[in-house]
Amino acid sequence: MLLAAALAALAHGQTTATPATSNSASGLRLTFTSLDASNAADVITAPNVWLYTPEGKPATPFLPGGKFNAVWEGVVTVEKQADYGFQTEQNGSLKLEINGQVVLDANTNGVADTPKSTQLNQGANTLKVSFTSPEHGDAFVRLRWQPKGGFFHPIPLDLLTHSGDAPDAARTAALHLGRELFLEYRCAKCHLDAVPGSPVPEIAMDAPSFEAIGSRRNYEWMSRWIQDPKALRPSAHMPKLLRGPKAAEDADAIAAFLASQKSGAATNEPPEPAKDQISSGKGLFETLHCAACHTPPDTDGSEPGKIQLKQVREKFVAGDVIPFLQKPDAHYVWIRMPNFKLSTDEATQLAAYLLAGAEKPKVAAEAAIDRGHKLVQTSGCLNCHALRLENKFAAKRWTDAPPEKWKQGCLAASEGDESSGKAPQFSFTAEERAALQAFVATDRAALTRHVLTEFAVRQTRLLNCRECHGKLENVPAFDILGGKLKPEWSAVFIAGGITNRLRPWLDARMPAFHNHAEDIAQGLAMLNGWPPHTPPEPPIDMEQAKVGQKLVSMAGGLSCVTCHAVGSVPSQIFETAGINFALTSSRLLKPYAQRWMRYPQLIDSSTKMPLYWDDDGKSPLTDIYDGDGARQIDAIWEYLRLGDKIPPPPTP
Numbered sequence: 001m002l003l004a005a006a007l008a009a010l011a012h013g014q015t016t017a018t019p020a021t022s023n024s025a026s027g028l029r030l031t032f033t034s035l036d037a038s039n040a041a042d043v044i045t046a047p048n049v050w051l052y053t054p055e056g057k058p059a060t061p062f063l064p065g066g067k068f069n070a071v072w073e074g075v076v077t078v079e080k081q082a083d084y085g086f087q088t089e090q091n092g093s094l095k096l097e098i099n100g101q102v103v104l105d106a107n108t109n110g111v112a113d114t115p116k117s118t119q120l121n122q123g124a125n126t127l128k129v130s131f132t133s134p135e136h137g138d139a140f141v142r143l144r145w146q147p148k149g150g151f152f153h154p155i156p157l158d159l160l161t162h163s164g165d166a167p168d169a170a171r172t173a174a175l176h177l178g179r180e181l182f183l184e185y186r187c188a189k190c191h192l193d194a195v196p197g198s199p200v201p202e203i204a205m206d207a208p209s210f211e212a213i214g215s216r217r218n219y220e221w222m223s224r225w226i227q228d229p230k231a232l233r234p235s236a237h238m239p240k241l242l243r244g245p246k247a248a249e250d251a252d253a254i255a256a257f258l259a260s261q262k263s264g265a266a267t268n269e270p271p272e273p274a275k276d277q278i279s280s281g282k283g284l285f286e287t288l289h290c291a292a293c294h295t296p297p298d299t300d301g302s303e304p305g306k307i308q309l310k311q312v313r314e315k316f317v318a319g320d321v322i323p324f325l326q327k328p329d330a331h332y333v334w335i336r337m338p339n340f341k342l343s344t345d346e347a348t349q350l351a352a353y354l355l356a357g358a359e360k361p362k363v364a365a366e367a368a369i370d371r372g373h374k375l376v377q378t379s380g381c382l383n384c385h386a387l388r389l390e391n392k393f394a395a396k397r398w399t400d401a402p403p404e405k406w407k408q409g410c411l412a413a414s415e416g417d418e419s420s421g422k423a424p425q426f427s428f429t430a431e432e433r434a435a436l437q438a439f440v441a442t443d444r445a446a447l448t449r450h451v452l453t454e455f456a457v458r459q460t461r462l463l464n465c466r467e468c469h470g471k472l473e474n475v476p477a478f479d480i481l482g483g484k485l486k487p488e489w490s491a492v493f494i495a496g497g498i499t500n501r502l503r504p505w506l507d508a509r510m511p512a513f514h515n516h517a518e519d520i521a522q523g524l525a526m527l528n529g530w531p532p533h534t535p536p537e538p539p540i541d542m543e544q545a546k547v548g549q550k551l552v553s554m555a556g557g558l559s560c561v562t563c564h565a566v567g568s569v570p571s572q573i574f575e576t577a578g579i580n581f582a583l584t585s586s587r588l589l590k591p592y593a594q595r596w597m598r599y600p601q602l603i604d605s606s607t608k609m610p611l612y613w614d615d616d617g618k619s620p621l622t623d624i625y626d627g628d629g630a631r632q633i634d635a636i637w638e639y640l641r642l643g644d645k646i647p648p649p650p651t652p
């Protein structure tokens with residue numbers, strides 16, 4: 001098969017051969033072992049043989065900082081028997097085994113190649129990489145392969161699998177889940193002694209503020225919520241705190257008190273929405289892809305993992321919907337609802353759609369307010385919610401409790417019975433409870449380790465990034481982002497700090513996630529084996545840049561500018577447009593940019609960008625560098641590096 005076709009087949013994921021085991025999971029199993037006296041170990045799933053751990057930092061929350069071993073195990077599946085070369089960039093010592101044979105054994109800070117090519121069999125081939133972190137410097141590994149006659153690039157992710165059932169993997173997965181639940185459910189808000197002085201950002205995770213909450217939330221909805229949050233939202237993180245025969249009455253009193261907490265300014269009721277506003281709002285809901293995380297307000301349906309919006313009309317004081325949509329984190333820093341930077345018109349239309357059919361809200365009885373005031377102070381609400389009011393609730397010192405107590409209180413199997421005392425009720429599933437019990441029985445040092453890769457994987461899952469990336473047309477797949485983008489640029493972009501649209505032809509829009517965008521961007525880069533900070537680059541080679549300028553032009557070049565705008569010079573065709581060349585070098589990592597130019601379909605099989613260089617890397621333009629594709633790509637990159645000072649290419 002021609003290299004081009006073989007690569008394209010890989011990119012399409014057309015692997016006809018069957019994987020090694022029936023219960024295989026994607027990615028590789030990665031086992032870490034600490035090399036200090038603790039012998040701590042952890043097992044996770046890694047997308048590829050990629051790793052980046054800064055010197056002295058822990059590789060996972062369950063390992064102390066310092067030297068460690070890492071072992072990747074799994075299967076690489078290829079369609080046809082063929083020869084491959086392998087190459088690593090690494091700092092540390094590494095051994096690569098294919099089908100039980102050692103093919104690479106290197107101890108270096110740099111690049112290492114297999115001395116000769118390795119034959120892979122049709123179908124499954126076992127892959128094992130053993131790595132030991134270096135004495136000095138950051139530990140890193142990036143594995144690449146090279147089909148015979150091709151060029152080095154990462155093994156496509158869909159070719160890597162591992163068997164899903166290792167006994168220790170189940171145990172460690174439960175500990176990871178337990179840690180996540182501990183953070184997500186804000187256990188430390190009441191059991192602060194469990195984690196003194198932790199750098200993990202979620203330890204400080206807030207809950208919606210109670211300041212002036214009466215101007216934002218309706219009394220009757222709050223009363224129902226306080227009685228049983230999970231009944232209104234299955235994914236609620238707030239526990240049930242009130243119990244006993246007076247629970248409903250107490251909740252009502254608290255809601256009455258909260259409803260009385262109003263800001264001085266009267267809330268503007270939006271005018272009665274016109275029919276066309278409701279339908280424009282519905283249209284926006286679709287183009288902006290709100291359904292990535294929500295079920296629409298005009299349906300009853302509930303989907304696991306999605307927040308339903310039918311309740312908005314009962315929950316929100318009508319005048320608060322527009323300000324909420326424009327600034328969702330105004331009263332709740334850690335809210336997972338992103339900011340779409342909606343114009344006032346857009347927010348008004350969406351609000352009309354969300355509020356359609358709302359009834360006049362009920363008003364609380366004044367008499368209950370005083371009792372509600374006292375209950376808010378004594379029920380534990382103020383451990384999570386902010387309000388300028390003395391908090392009179394405290395849980396017992398937890399770390400003094402003997403281990404048998406760790407299955408009681410908030411973790412009791414039958415909540416609300418004797419053994420749970422006055423503990424809140426979280427309504428965990430049996431699996432969640434077991435995970436939390438297993439986790440709290442450890443030394444909980446994992447709560448004091450903030451590991452960026454782990455943080456990024458977890459947060460991007462909880463933030464539903466993949467509901468758009470990989471599902472919306474022309475929006476880049478999620479898995480490539482960390483190996484593609486400079487983390488400095490990504491961080492600003494994810495936080496919403498880049499105002500020019502990259503792809504103005506798209507209807508969809510990337511919403512801003514303000515919270516810890518930098519940690520997410522750095523974590524994604526490290527997950528792909530890249531450092532959290534892009535190393536300084538050498539000065540631009542102006543000779544090469546000049547050649548690059550000619551190469552992209554329509555005057556004796558490859559006419560890249562038919563699709564790509566250059567600064568203020570627009571492209572010729574908008575529909576299949578590429579990104580403005582002035583933006584590229586601040587965004588892309590050089591190896592990605594070069595790989596993309598060399599073979600775009602290898603990264604995105606559906607891209608409209610043509611393939612320019614043939615199997616041997618030869619260019620159709622033989623008068624520049626004798627048609628040497630690699631040198632031409634280098635020259636284009638030097639040209640792209642001129643960034644916002646990029647001169648337009650010559651015209652014929």
Ligand code: HEC
Pocket residue numbers: 181182185186187188189190191380381383394395396397398401405406407408409410411420421422423424426436440
């Ligand atoms: C609103 C405050 C609050 C939150 C949040 C909270 N707890 Fe508790 N927890 C309590 C109270 C109150 C008790 C009962 C012990 C007591 O009377 O102080 C308790 C008891 C416990 C106990 C039994 C220990 C003992 O000494 O009896 C465990 C274990 C526990 N909680 C775990 C958790 C976990 C895990 C989380 C997070 C999922 C959590 N708690 C969140 C307030 C809280």
Ligand code: HEC
Pocket residue numbers: 285288289290291292293294307308309311312315325335336337338340350354463464465511
């Ligand atoms: C990436 C996921 C995501 C996307 C996309 C998203 N939201 Fe949200 N949204 C959330 C989450 C999570 C919450 C719940 C926040 C909380 O209360 O903890 C939320 C809450 C809301 C709420 C308040 C609901 C309530 O019960 O408090 C409204 C209204 C809302 N979103 C509207 C929208 C609209 C309109 C869009 C599209 C423009 C949209 N959302 C897109 C994640 C998302």
Ligand code: HEC
Pocket residue numbers: 185186189206207208209213216217222225226229235236237238239241242254258376379380381382383384385
């Ligand atoms: C362990 C932390 C925690 C405790 C304790 C807690 N809450 Fe909450 N509360 C939350 C979180 C988190 C949310 C956001 C929705 C969610 O994810 O459950 C929330 C949401 C709310 C809301 C909706 C606010 C809005 O603006 O949308 C109200 C009202 C509320 N809580 C009232 C109370 C009251 C009253 C108490 C005490 C009886 C209480 N909460 C105790 C964590 C807590």
Ligand code: HEC
Pocket residue numbers: 288289290292459460463464465466467468469475476481484485490493494501502503504506508509510511513520
């Ligand atoms: C509602 C859909 C949606 C969600 C949810 C979403 N994105 Fe995006 N994202 C987009 C769109 C659309 C673009 C393209 C924007 C453009 O080019 O103007 C984009 C672009 C990006 C880019 C730039 C990629 C490139 O190659 O230019 C990054 C980085 C990114 N998103 C990260 C994330 C992360 C991290 C999350 C989750 C925290 C996330 N996105 C969630 C829609 C979404």
Ligand code: HEC
Pocket residue numbers: 474476503552558559560561562563564576577578579580583584585587588593596597607608609610612636
């Ligand atoms: C037929 C249209 C077309 C032509 C011609 C074209 N490209 Fe592209 N190019 C694209 C598309 C589409 C993308 C992907 C844009 C995206 O990520 O949404 C792209 C992306 C790129 C990127 C990544 C840009 C970034 O910032 O993410 C580079 C670099 C690039 N092209 C270089 C070239 C070069 C060099 C040539 C000429 C040798 C060329 N392109 C010719 C359509 C084209």
